[in-house]
Amino acid sequence: MPRVVLVEDDPSVRDGVEMGLRRRGHEVLATATGEDGLAALDAFRPDLLLLDLMLPLMDGVEVCRRVRADSQLPIIMLTARGDDMDIVVGLEAGADDYVVKPARTEVIEARIRAVLRRIEAPAGVRPAVEHHGDLDIDRAGHTVLKSAEPVALAPSELKLLLFLSAAPGKVFSRQRLLEEVWDHSYHSDVRLVDACVRRLRIKIEDRSEDPRYIQTLRGFGYRFGPL
Template identity: 80%
Template structure:
């Protein structure tokens, strides 16, 4: 079962999530502060991080930025509010998904499994490396190079790129991407898609040019290419 690092300062929420996940077979390490969570990363070596957005001192967003400096560990943000700004900031910081509290254990576990599937499951089994301009995509090896240099992608960023590039020039609506990449319903939050596209573009696109790889078709969605 996945090892879960939980960073949550509210004792009732923290204990509820920890007990619920442990009862389902997960090994959970709980931390109260962002600093303690960062210290636990190397010692506990989690498979996924559940990170409260509103932490004292070091916020969840700051923790997320710190993690993303050195790791592509899957991250799910926990927020007690449906505040648009907070959610967008968390996603832009590198979170793969978010959950609004309170949430039942089975919902949290379902999100954990969905995020980990994105991190582990290749889009297909093609063994060759695909060359798209300056971008090389190794599907089997889950590796991406830009001009020969490795590109570190979070799980959601990698799966989105693999999904779009598997069928160049095909347009995918945001709702379809939510279903096929995030395993969410068609009625889920399309900001997950838009924030992930922005993070992905920042890593693979030339900022001085219009997007070359991940293109927007207004009113329709996104496509890969044409190059």
């Protein structure tokens, strides 16, 4: 089962989530501060970080930024607020998904499994690398090169790129992308898609404000180019 570092300052929430995940077979290291959470990543080597958004001193957004500075560890943010800009900031900082508290353990575990599925390489024969302009995509190996240099992508960024690039020129609505990439229902939060697109463009486009690969069709959704 996946190893999880949990960072949550509310003792009742922390104990409840930790106990629930342990009952389902997860190894969990729970901490109460962002500083302790960062230290736990090196000591525990988790498969995923479950991170509260509102923390004392170093908040969850700053923790997320520090992790993303040198790691593509999957991150799910916990937040008590489901409709404000803090969620957008957290997603922009590099979180792969978020869960609004209070949430049942089975909901959290489902999100954990969904995020981790995005980084599982498929079995079978390794196909040739796909070439799209100066972007090289190894679909089976889950590696991406831009101008022959490796591009470090978080799980949601990688799966979004793999999904869109599998059908160049085809337009996908944000709701469809939520279902295919995030395993979310039709009525889930499309901010997940928009934030991921912005992060991905920064990494693979020459000019993110004039994208060549991840193109927007206003009112319809996104498609992969160049066409």
